[in-house]
Amino acid sequence: MNKIRDLYQKLLRAYGPQGWWPLLNHKGSNPTKTGSVTGYHSGDYSFPKSQTQQFEICIGAILTQNTAWTNVEKALLNLQKANALDPKKLLGINEDELKEAIKPSGYFNQKARKLREFTEFFLSLQGKTPTRNQLLEVWGVGPETADSILLYAYKVPTFVVDAYTKRIFTHLKLCTEKSAYEEMKQVVEKNIKKDWKIYQEFHALLVEHAKRCYSKKPYEDTLMHQA
DNA sequence: AACCAGGACGTGA
DNA sequence: TCACGTCATGGT
Numbered sequence: 001m002n003k004i005r006d007l008y009q010k011l012l013r014a015y016g017p018q019g020w021w022p023l024l025n026h027k028g029s030n031p032t033k034t035g036s037v038t039g040y041h042s043g044d045y046s047f048p049k050s051q052t053q054q055f056e057i058c059i060g061a062i063l064t065q066n067t068a069w070t071n072v073e074k075a076l077l078n079l080q081k082a083n084a085l086d087p088k089k090l091l092g093i094n095e096d097e098l099k100e101a102i103k104p105s106g107y108f109n110q111k112a113r114k115l116r117e118f119t120e121f122f123l124s125l126q127g128k129t130p131t132r133n134q135l136l137e138v139w140g141v142g143p144e145t146a147d148s149i150l151l152y153a154y155k156v157p158t159f160v161v162d163a164y165t166k167r168i169f170t171h172l173k174l175c176t177e178k179s180a181y182e183e184m185k186q187v188v189e190k191n192i193k194k195d196w197k198i199y200q201e202f203h204a205l206l207v208e209h210a211k212r213c214y215s216k217k218p219y220e221d222t223l224m225h226q227a
Numbered sequence: 228a229a230c231c232a233g234g235a236c237g238t239g240a
Numbered sequence: 241t242c243a244c245g246t247c248a249t250g251g252t
Binding site for chain 1: 246
């Protein structure tokens with residue numbers, strides 16, 4: 001019995017496919033998930049369907065750094081309204097307009113710079129898939145953001161570790177309190193086959209589970225039968 | 228009315 | 241390396 005695979009199976013049975021990454025404009029969005037307004041597409045792995053959606057995922061990954069997705073969604077809608085949810089058009093609007101649009105997602109001074117620098121990088125790729133190291137060289141892109149972009153925008157089977165994952169894994173003693181990012185990442189990648197659909201679902205399921213059971217201490221993880 | 232949210236960077240030791 | 245301060249809005 002593998003604890004990691006067991007965890008994934010239990011979460012999937014309990015919550016079902018999560019339909020990440022949320023996108024603004026598509027049919028069949030599922031507004032019922034915790035904390036979401038719209039944007040999910042449970043069971044449909046055909047996204048991103050365009051380079052525009054691919055770019056939207058990357059931008060969202062940066063905007064959601066230490067920020068609730070509901071606030072990111074406001075920022076994305078503002079960018080769309082400003083006709084700037086496209087790499088060349090985003091670089092076309094001026095600094096103040098960009099900051100004003102992304103204001104709801106917080107840290108707007110830093111994030112405006114992050115978006116510009118990432119967008120320059122995105123265009124330089126000319127449609128090609130970036131390497132993880134290339135992404136990490138971009139100012140404002142750290143380990144989690146790089147992995148989120150690779151996994152959800154480019155369908156590269158790399159596991160995303162976030163604060164929720166760390167919280168759950170620590171509580172279930174699958175890692176220690178001060179395990180490094182790469183260490184926790186390996187916990188999953190060594191135990192589950194490198195399948196981008198599974199990695200997408202697993203990460204999204206951990207977020208959903210954490211929102212339900214790990215919001216306030218002491219944690220009561222009834223699903224995993226732990227105190 | 229503090230506290231936190233799908234982090235990353237700069238600094239000093 | 242690593243711990244700590246900083247960045248900022250919106251919901252609870």
